[in-house]
Amino acid sequence: xxxxxxxxxxxxxxxxxxxxxxxxxxxxxxxxxxxxxxxxxxxxxxxxxxxxxxxxxxxxxxxxxxxxxxxxxxxxxxxxxxxxxxxxxxxxxxxxxxxxxxxxxxxxxxxxxxxxxxxxxxxxxxxxx
Numbered sequence: 001x002x003x004x005x006x007x008x009x010x011x012x013x014x015x016x017x018x019x020x021x022x023x024x025x026x027x028x029x030x031x032x033x034x035x036x037x038x039x040x041x042x043x044x045x046x047x048x049x050x051x052x053x054x055x056x057x058x059x060x061x062x063x064x065x066x067x068x069x070x071x072x073x074x075x076x077x078x079x080x081x082x083x084x085x086x087x088x089x090x091x092x093x094x095x096x097x098x099x100x101x102x103x104x105x106x107x108x109x110x111x112x113x114x115x116x117x118x119x120x121x122x123x124x125x126x127x128x129x
Contacts, residue, residue, distance in 0.1 A: 050125065053125075057120070064115055065117070068110065068116065071106065072106050076106070
């Protein structure tokens with residue numbers, strides 16, 4: 001069996017990945033990791049990134065609230081099971097008219113509203129500029 005750290009004969013250096021390594025990676029002792037650049041941890045967010053994040057959180061909260069309220073209200077309306085889309089599927093109509101399924105959809109709607117408002121309440125921005 002060949003030593004895993006030594007290049008094998010007959011295999012070009014590009015295939016082993018030796019040609020892809022930077023010079024500082026080859027001089028590093030085995031088993032040690034390269035240190036991360038100091039600028040990675042102190043990345044300043046631009047105003048465009050901040051506004052994009054704010055808008056995405058706002059849209060997420062809005063979609064969660066709307067979908068959640070629809071799931072809370074719609075299962076208890078007559079149009080839930082008595083609509084023209086379900087006329088050809090009487091078993092599906094009966095299943096959707098079941099109180100357990102209606103309650104399950106309402107519970108998912110409440111959970112969805114809760115997730116959206118929880119995201120809005122726990123939203124914070126970094127104080128770095």
